[in-house]
Amino acid sequence: MKTSSTILVAIVAAALGAYGYSLLAPATPAHTEHTEHSEKKPNDHVEQDEHGADRIRISDVKLAAAGVTLAEAASATLTDTLAFNGILRANQEAVVQVTPRFPGLAKSIQKRIGDKVGKDDLLAAIESNQSLTVYELKAPIAGTIIERQISLGEYASEQKPAFVVADLSTIWVDLSIYRQDLRRVHLNDEVLIDPDDGRGEIKGTISYMAPIGSSETQTALARVVLQNPDGRLRPGLFVTARLILAARNVAVAVRRSAIQTLENRTIVFVREDGDKIEARPVELGDSDPRHVEIKAGLSAGEHYVAENSFVVKAEMGKGEAEHD
């Protein structure tokens, strides 16, 4: 009797043990998340070659779906510009200060600021204190009165110019060149000046480069002399200028949008045979707003990812991306 109930209890115990184990055993653990949450391992399609360059398999159809376009690497002409700030000045070589020879009283004044004067036009009459005779003050050059420091009856000193006459048919544009740009600016370089009056840019050339810099702003001066027949340019106004750097032909260039960085290397995605794309490290040269010169890493005729290249980078890196 005892033995039989012992056997019975043992059976029950064994069964319960098995039951308990089957319920609790983490042997075949939870994978709900993984059935519903099917995370992919997209890095399977990224492979590395012996140089450590990343490759990816991706078809043209997929690329097109994401708006990725390819282009052929080719030679290009790079025309870059540099921007400067500048100020319009009267041509200092055509500015004359008219100073009374003898101190005296201004008896009459003929011209006002802004008046155009011809050479030897009468500007004012002054009665000399020494001789008490009236002498005339005449314009030494043709130009415009830009300053008048004398009024009727005033005592005119020989210490102080009474008039400043400037010939505004030519105007100086003084540009301040930051020192990091100095090496790229040369005499006779072409410059586009924008007076910001909505009437377009004026073309000019650099005619003077100051040999000395300004200690305060750490800039150097470059000067463009512009014709000003219609008085459009007014001294004292600020302008901006763009310097067209000499156009340069380069053997291989890609579009700017093609350049990406991958693991701190500058790369271009290059289409290889079939459906592979390689992340090719390249060395960049000069650039302009549209193109970048490739000094090494890419040869002309190869197809590269030109637009939306980030999509390819994203596709390559997506295996590591995660959601939280």
Next chain:
Amino acid sequence: MIERLIAVSLHQRWLVLLLALGAIAFGAWNFQRLPIDAVPDITNIQVQINTRAPGYSPLETEQRITFPVETAMGGLPKLDYTRSLSRYGLSQVTVVFNDGTDIFFARQLVGERIQQVKDQLPAGVEVAMGPVSTGLGEIFMYTVEAKTGAKTQGGHDYSLTDLRTVQDWIIKPQLRNVPGVIEVNTIGGFERQFHVLPDPGKLMAYRLGFRDVMTALAANNANVGAGYIERNGEQYLVRSPGQVGNISEIQDIVIGSRGGNPVRIRDVATVTEGRDLRTGAATRDGEETVLGTAMLLIGENSRTVARRVAARLEDIAKSLPDGVVTRTVYDRTDLVEATIRTVRNNLLEGAALVVAVLFLILGNIRAALVVACVIPLSMAMTITGMVETKVSANLMSLGAIDFGIIVDGAVIIVENCLRMLAAAQREKGGLLTTSERLHAILRGSSEVIKPSLFGTLIIAVVYLPVLTLTGVEGKMFTPMALTVLMALGAAVLFSITFVPAAVAIFVTGKVSEHENLFMRMAKRAYLPLLRFAIDNRLAVAVMAAFIVVASGIAASRMGGEFIPSLDEGDVALASIRIPGTSLTQSLDLQKALEKRITQIPEVKEFFTRIGTAEIATDPMSPAQTDGYIMLKPRAEWPDPGKSKSEVIEAIDKAADDIPGSAYEISQPIQFRVNELISGVRSDVGVKIFGDDLDILQGAAKQVEAAIRGIRGASDVKIEQVAGLPILTVRLDRQALARYGLSVGEVQGIVEIAVGGKSAGKLFEGDRRFDIVVRLPEHLRGNLEAIRAIPIPLPPGEDAATGTAVRTALSASPLTQMRYVPLSSVATVDATPGPNQISRENGKRRIVVTANVRARDLGSFVAEAETAVAEKVKLPPGYWIGWGGQFEQLVSATKRLMIVVPVALLLVFLLLFMGMGSAADAALVFSGVPLALTGGVAALLLRDIPLSISAGVGFIALSGVAVLNGLVIIAFIERLRSEGRPIADAVREGALTRLRPVLMTALVASLGFVPMALATGAGAEVQRPLATVVIGGIISSTVLTLLVLPALYVLFRRDVANETPTMAPDLAASGER
């Protein structure tokens, strides 16, 4: 006492009936108050602290905001842990409290601490607590759209800015007032802003700085109240409005004067209406849109609130500008209603089957209906109980109620009453008087009430282990166990009060003593089988033991899942792109993806949130998106028979056509809940704590390598913390010194120039829009432009003393132009920097996650721990912690390892107490493993993995099996005590009890048939449970009817002289 209760119920039967009706009415009323949702809420008690820090990079965010906030939260009462995330412009600290903490108490505490820490935070950052909501909170989503061709009042097409303004200032304020809505979150479109874009050259010319512009804007844009004056007995209020109201008023603000001429904003800057630098966007079906989300307050009824929101949106539609419409894209009501439908169908069909079975076996439709009445009664009581205990109704909590099991007690009582009534009628030879009927019913009820109560008690005890689960499992299954217990309790109450009373009232007239055809046939089949089993009892016992062992082995090899996932009907598709992906790029990819996915015929629409919404409940970078794919109703599919997993596969494949993103497919609620619980979502997570991000990264790589080598490891990943391209403007202090500039000045200019800075608001009625000072796009848009940002120099010293040499420049007015480009005082480099910084309990951490396949977690973790300890060398101050789902598994397993045996021991003790004999108790107990064999077999047959749902089924099963055995053994014992020889007693007992056993078995299993076959919402949770119960009850019934008598004859002799004290100990020791 119980007999007294029955007697009173019989005596006051009409009153009992009335009370029962009352209970139903009360339950129906409570049903209105019952929070109904599709799935249980497994979000922990947490308070999010979101701090917006415009322009801050992850490093600055962490240092200046996250750290002080996190530190301030230390030591809060009932704190579980804190974790934090520092991203671009956003710091999120999540404070998790122990389960059971009152959320408002928790928020109060957090709020106090925020007040304390506010002073330490940089000026201009906004600290706010996240909405009082949970993972189930996003109940309603809508987009704001313009009809094609619709024009604004100004006559142009609606822009995203216009739509956003409609959402922010017309829709949102009204929706926020809907009761039950705690917050309305907006993402997408652009916030309207007014941009003041100064031209640095012009500023220079006037010798003005950005600061002057900011000051002027601030000083010319305010209304002032100046009290009141009294005049002739009247009171006049005095006010002086000075706010700007439109662009031209901004332009006319005076900054200063030069030579007597005022310098206005318009002289130095352009003022335009612009767009904010947004952190998130939204799309729908390939187009950008504005998306609003209504969030549910904790504890509210999601269905009711979602309906209210929908109704309010309809109202709002009237006040929208012409041509602007809202479009509901997600409405929780749909899912909740589908869920309710599933539960209701299962319950109704189950109940109908139960009635049919009872009628078939009892042959008395009135008696069958009396039993069936217990179903709505106990349901009503359960609902009342759920409302009281704040258990929400959902697939899990309602899904497990098997009315077959619930009415078991009532079935047994009614059956016995009928037997007694029939016997009494036979004795009397005619109809009974009322008092005779009452007496027969009382006797019939009392006779079986003990085993019936006992059985119920045992079922209840078996559910106890479920109540001890904590964490996510606890939140999923505790409500389920509670509901079942409440239903059982209610059923017990009704079966000792209502059932006898109702039988007394309704079962009048002649009660057929002859068994009906079904029972006669069953008996005819049963008798030879029983005889055979008793004759070959040893073989039967061995056979049974063999089956038990075999199914035990089979069960241990079955695949398992820990927590079932509930089908929400919709699909969530998260796209994850590499860190640093810009919002615009992300948008383009997402649009392409949406266009591709919506080509799938089953897809109704696809909408997406990209990046972070206005309220950062889910701080995502622009590289991350949460997509919601709404499927069409099945009937509209080209092939309505297609399974959801096939559709998901199609979506998965289609998504793969769009390169550049990794995808994660899930479900909306599941996804959101996972985000909130966060922590580590994979099986194993190795957390490395420390200070230096590079060292952490290095250590993570070592850990990754160590884990990768271990058998069973898959999806080994390092948390992506780096890789965000950061443009670092590194100031050269020497250069600054030469120019006489301070670091702050230059930083201020960079800040204004690139990011822009708010300089007040422009009011249009209630609407208020930021006025932002920023450099024009062409001066801040790219690297070269940023290098060229002009930095104004302080006024120089007198030229005479400064220059030793008369230079060509000294005479030039060019010296007026005193500024240098940024590049001459700073280097500007693009380098990858930290993408996000995660912290846990106040320390930086990085996590390496891994899933485990084809191996048990325990041994994997043990091996991984050794491998990591051996191979990973950490500098001092760095340490490793282990976490992940395995923690929950281990803790749940440990707990169950103790609690399950204890519960079984309790059952055994109960049996022992009830039967007074350990041997009898052990015999009854043997029904448990026998019953389980059927459950295992059924699972194997239907190819369903072992899960907690199935486990709960096994639990229910154990109770039923014990109940069955109890009924038979108790009867046999009674017969034996009357002096019958053992074989006779067994045969007669088994035969007499055939009817109740068959009945309870059929009722319990048929009640679950609709659930086992269901395919609607929630079926995946109920199917394993129902399958186990059906299979188990079939086997348990067969075994109770055949094996139990055989075992009884085998182990019990006529002379009972065994020592029963041995058995419980042995039974207990067997559990280990």
